[in-house]
Amino acid sequence: AKQQGKARFTGVSSHDRRWLKMMIERHPQQMDVIVTPYTARSKVLPTDSLFGAVKNCGVGVFGIKPFAGNSLFKGDSSLSGPDAEEDSRRARLAIRYILGNPVITAPIPGLISIAQVDNMAKAVEERRGLDLKETAELKKAAAEMWARLPGDYQWLRNWEYV
Secondary structure, three states: OOOOOOOOOOEEEOOOHHHHHHHHHHOOOOOOEEEEEOOOOOEOOOOOOHHHHHHHHOOEEEEEOOOOOOOOOOOOOOOOOOOHHHHHHHHHHHHHHHHOOOOOOEEEOOOOOHHHHHHHHHHHHOOOOOOHHHHHHHHHHHHHHHHHOOHHHHHHHHHOEO
């Protein structure tokens, strides 16, 4: 498809880290981007990380589920809820944390309102690195997120280390 001009970039989406790593290493010329989970609690696996293959082959990474199916939030992430300000702050901290990983090309948060889009733009405008207070705040929020994961999102725990 690339040779015929029908596609400029190719990639795959998967929840299987080992399969993604194998595909990148076996087909580095065909793999331009991957789409895979990466949350506010995800970290680089100390050895044999998927990100080693990503770096070596120059593959882009789009991280889905940055808010773990809204489990990151105290409230329901609505603008009218009593936790709206805190939820917006947590969303910005999560996006800044994720963008702080140089291997991540971009997170893909599910946004449902103009205000949420504006909040994400604000996150991008803020500095990338989290200070010590923000790091502690996000760590606490991410622990709460893990505790609130609904049954059908427990698989995200497999993406704490990538």
